[in-house]
Amino acid sequence: MRRFWMLILLTLLAFGLRAGFLTAQSFWRDEVDALCYAYEFPHLLWEALAPERVGDLRTPCACPPPPLPTDWAAGTLQERVVGLLGPMIRQNGPLYYFLLRGWVALTGYTEYALRFFSLLFGVLCVPLTAALGTRLLGRTAATFAAALMAASPYMVWYGQEVKMYTLVPALVLLALYGLRRGMDEGGVWWAVQVAATTMLLYTHIWGALLIPLQMLWLLVEWPRWRPRWRGALVGMALLTLPYLPLALWQAPAALVRRETGFPYRTLGEMALILLNGWSTGILSRGWPWGALACGGTAALGLALGLSRPAAWRTARDEQPVGGQPQGLPPQAPALHFLALWLTVPLLVIWLISLRQPLFTDRYLIWCAPAFYLLAGQGWAVLKKTTKTRRHEGKNFFNFVSWCLCGLIFLIFALNLHAQATVPIKSDVRAAAAYVEARYQPGDLLIFQIPHIRYTFDYYFGPTDYLWADGLYTNHRAEGGTYRLSEEAAGRWMALIVGNRARVWLVASEVEMWDERNLVQGWLERTFVRADEAHFTRIGVYGYRR
Secondary structure, three states, X not given: OHHHHHHHHHHHHHHHHHHOOOOOOOOOHHHHHHHHHHHHHHHHHHHHHOOOOOOOOOOOOOOOOOXXXXXXXXXXXXXXXXXXXHHHHHOOOOHHHHHHHHHHHXXXXXXXXXXXXXXXXXXXXXXXXXXXXXHHOXXXXXXXXXXXXXXXXXXXXXXXXXXXXXXXXXHHHHHHHHHHHHHHHOOHHHHHHHHHHHHXXXXXXXXHHHHHHHHHHHHHOHHHHHHHHHXXXXXXXXXXXXXXXXXXXXXXHHHOOOOOOOOOOOHHHXXXXXXXXXHHXXXXXXXXXXXXXXXXXXXXXXXXXXXXXXXXOOOHHHOOOOOOHHHOOOOHHHHHHHHHHHHHHHHHHHHHHOOOOOOOHHHHHHHHHHXXXXXXXHHHHHHXXXXXXXXXXXXXXXXXXXXXXXXXXHHHHHHHHHHHHOOOOOOHHHHHHHHHHHOOOOOEEEEEOOOHHHHHHHHOOOOOOEEEEOOOOOOEOOOOOEOOOHHHHHHHHHHHHOOOOXXXXXXXXXXXXXXXXXXXXXXHHHOEEEEEEEEOOEEEEEEEO
């Protein structure tokens, strides 16, 4: 009963940490894109199914064109649906956007309402981690891992963002819990595994890596599920056979060398980025002590749990639920699996990134629970040692365990405070408020880069305003010279601005679009700068004749 109330408190803590500062950061462009896709994707699917009955699409803000080929709506019903679903899946899967559309219909599309959807799945990860950890490692390790999931600045950050990055680990944890229960009990738990994994495949493209990971776990745990082998094989067949043609079709594309916009990183750099994020958070306050404390505890749990299995035979409270066949130490197969969970997805992305860089840490957020479970195992090893050591060593191990615990959660607290108080994302909210307070009808707003307009429009009060995209001036010829000269850029700007008396330039990430800053340079020469304000990653400039 004490463990139950502890889990309730941890779940409430997770909710409070996320809900209390849910709108501390402004929306950034990916979040507004998610809102747009939540309106566009269901509308487009309805258009593919019944084009004669579909009405006009109305979105809550200006939205980019959906990522579809121009001829997707041509052909038969099957061709229309296939032409639609392919690009949807390449946007990391359409399921999240369909779910978000239903949520918006219930709650509206305010900042708080939209982010609350991600918050729910982030909070759900806490009891799911505890449930899976209890099955794998025992109650002490599971409780500590759940505490890490609840207070992790990294998990809190993505629990406050309108993206699928909390739904993904929730589905992974549910799928693995169903798989473990299926090994022990069979029956409906195989269906839970299949359903959660299938939903994951339609939520994020890298969720497909969970299928080979599950196969490896079944190999590691063969003695456990051997009496229920039929259910396991049926479940894996349902997860692989329908997608095998698609996998064979897409496999060659993974080996093609191409630019993706992601920087190339070595395997060591990738691992260090993940360790740093999971141990400290987005801002990395407390580096390297957070990584040493949290990573060291996880390494201790893996190393000592495998090298000293006899230490786990005495305390009934530490035994994982379900036992272990053949007299093996109860945590050994689970620790092998957690090590695979941490390494296999990273290795696959690294191998693919040798030809086409695709690594970003949030794509592997669903591996963070394995890291926290191993850290929970390390904590359990130390606490178990304080119970089994003689009196002269007990105080030392108890002191070490509580020092590690205090250091980890102190660094968590520092980063949580910073994430709630320091502007980190592009502060489009403040920029829009600044322009709105000074805006006059007839003003022209120029956005550089153009994509910032969709986030700006979400916050900007006036609905009927004049706007223009900034010029893209970075095209180069084969010799490396720019295709667009400064004089030509000036002529284009003169056509865009016309005889407007007042012009606003909203500038963010300008180097992606105009590394020579030709757009603002022309405005500086042609107009008088009357207003200027700078916010996090975005600048606002007001010009008049």
